[in-house]
Amino acid sequence: MDEGNTEWDSTQNLRVGPSIILIDPQLGDNIGSSARAMLNCGLNDLRLVRPRDGWPNPKAIAMASGAKEVLDKTRVYNTTLEAVADLDFVLATTARMRDLSKTVLTPKQAAERIIQHTDLGGKSGVLFGPERSGLTNDDIVLADAVINVPLNPEFSSLNLAQAVLLLGYEWLQKKLTHLEVPGAWGQSVPATILEREFFYQRLETELDECGFLYPDHLAPTIKRNLRSMFNKTSLTQQEVKTLHGIVTALTKKKSKNRK
């Protein structure tokens, strides 16, 4: 755990995230992978309705890769209704359109709705159907709206844990939007415009001596393109030093021969 990270309050995040409800899951592997994906996204309330191979399931533990805190508190139910009874906002995932009147949300829209809801003190959950057949219409009817992931229409069947991940991912991204995301690595100090300019002028002087800035009428364009190329990198102070070193090295023998 990164003790310095004051922006991440797992207790708070885990409490307000949606519950994940797997209906009739067939493979323990998928339950374990779902638990891992959940914890990756800061979710930890997993509920199972009639898991085919019983519970606990060793394959689930193996695939959870350490997301033990999720499996330890996983609860098992006999019916979907029991599993969602304490929630007050439920979404159902489905790849197929049904003959039902339902609002259809993308995962991103679903995340927004869930957060709107929990911000008001509500408890939300998302239903996922069994691997082969997906949710029954009776389960879907329980939900406030359905989630449909926009995917390749010629190959749209997502693995169960992949579907759980996408929902959790969109939820977390929405939660994190107020947090600062680091824009670049390292403690490196950016070079000032003056430091850059000093390097460019030095490089130009060297290149001019070599006849690189020839013919004269093209010199301004060549200089501009050089600056343009290097400025794309947002050079750091260290990088400017390195570039000076390169120019020095490449021109070294030349200078020696002049003396």
Added chain:
Amino acid sequence: MDEGNTEWDSTQNLRVGPSIILIDPQLGDNIGSSARAMLNCGLNDLRLVRPRDGWPNPKAIAMASGAKEVLDKTRVYNTTLEAVADLDFVLATTARMRDLSKTVLTPKQAAERIIQHTDLGGKSGVLFGPERSGLTNDDIVLADAVINVPLNPEFSSLNLAQAVLLLGYEWLQKKLTHLEVPGAWGQSVPATILEREFFYQRLETELDECGFLYPDHLAPTIKRNLRSMFNKTSLTQQEVKTLHGIVTALTKKKSKNRK
């Protein structure tokens, strides 16, 4: 196939999506799951560098759940450089911060950059490291920028196929929004990874002759930092030519004096 979906042109989508490059993948299951996730998102160019259990792999086929068209055209390489040689914009995924100067993108930002790039006629790819250890610094240095998925900082290690899915998902969502993304580079043609590499090797040879890569034990670090600095710019072909010209110019008198 949904004949009524006029917005989806699979031929077009599959051609312009990023290549997915798995470096040293250990488990066939993960390769298969990655292929499935790719096709879910309309991607089909999978490249493997040194798959541990060889290729083809029966476990990959089992886990691909019908994404046969991806596995059938999967290519295997001995080095990362060979696998990305024909691409001109490469991103590296990593969960850990490194001691390298690199732009860090979220998957969503990465998707925007990839689409900007391919809209200009470029070929892009995303590198994924082995399950246990992630990408090496040498592989990361090859890339134009890195992708870091904002996740639970206390449990941020994603399954390989899950990481592939998130990237593909964000790419597809961006493609489907039909948003205009302003181009960054005008008409310029990006340099391929191989063209970049050729320049770096030439520069290193020159610098080595000048004694710049000294002491020997620091040479690998210096080389890596040089590549890292230039790769931040996503060099164009014209810029690589210019850089060659600069090295030629700066070393010219030196060479003359040798003759």
